[in-house]
Amino acid sequence: MKHIQKNRTYLSVYLVIVLLAIVAAYAVSLQTFGFNWVIVSLTGVILLIIIRIYTIAIAFYKQIKEITLQQQKESEEEISISDIINQKNTGQQEEKEQQEEELDKLIEQLSGESDAEQLAQKLLARLGEELHIVQGLVYQYSSETEKFEVLSTFAYYGEEPPQPFTIGEGLSGQAARDQHRILLTELPDDYTEVISGLGKRQPKMLLLAPLIYEKKTVALVELSFFEKLEEQKIDKFEGILNKLAKHFA
Incomplete structure (x- = not known):
């Protein structure tokens, strides 16, 4: 679980770096070539693609997290055969039901x-x-x-x-x-x-x-x-x- 959380943090950092790089590149191109609809459109498309990839990655992370937590829960709740047969008989109804x-x-x-x-x-x-x-x-x-x-x-x-x-x-x-x-x-x-x-x-x-x-x-x-x-x-x-x-x- 810690490994998954660590990778999610890396993903967020990489996204911020990429977005800053795109903004910087757009600023440089704006100063060099002036306002250009092609550059604006291309920059917008790239940003949308990156954000979409990030949302898919986050959804995938959540699914992995849920599966991992479920597996941990099942492992913790696993009942052993030896525990069952080693249980002492008791006259208490509540303990029998358990x-x-x-x-x-x-x-x-x-x-x-x-x-x-x-x-x-x-x-x-x-x-x-x-x-x-x-x-x-x-x-x-x-x-x-x-x-x-x-x-x-x-x-x-x-x-x-x-x-x-x-x-x-x-x-x-x-x-x-x-x-x-x-x-x-x-x-x-x-x-x-x-x-x-x-x-x-x-x-x-x-x-x-x-x-x-x-x-x-x-x-x-x-x-x-x-x-x-x-x-x-x-x-x-x-x-x-x-x-x-x-x-x-």
Whole structure:
């Protein structure tokens, strides 16, 4: 913003200098050649053009200023996923309503993407930044293949690409079929090798969370963490996911 303001000041100074130069040139020509309608007309046209360019530049500056201020406002008002799930439950109705408002604002921010793949990437990026997930995958149900296909990944480093699965197939398929999360903690050293899409790195916790829309599982999120999340926080996280579910249907 300071840079924009500085450029506007320069523009104003340059305009004054140019106008003074034109006036000086006109005065010199007047003394040299006397009054001449051609010179007067030409000088007037040049002045009008310069003033018009200046007004266009000022209008452009105002638009840039408005856009910059809006972006700053959106950045300041951005609600984080970690803030939502770390909020303590309270019996105060006013605080509950505030929490719901923040949740709705978060969902609005995340669901700004109309494309499901872009939304999945945005979600995983936010989770990686805020919840420090080891790895993340989002699967979306395909009516054509009748399988859950990989839609987006975060920090995936498996030797083979994550494979699609059907309802009831493996742990992910069970979570999708039962429409309930599967939470695994204190995994044995060799356990991650048989979990779809998680490679060989040892997490502390694995979360398989289905996204339910109109009583159907439309997507599934696989997340692995270095640190364990409390059940209460996981419940809130599932609430966020299911409010986003319609965008994957």
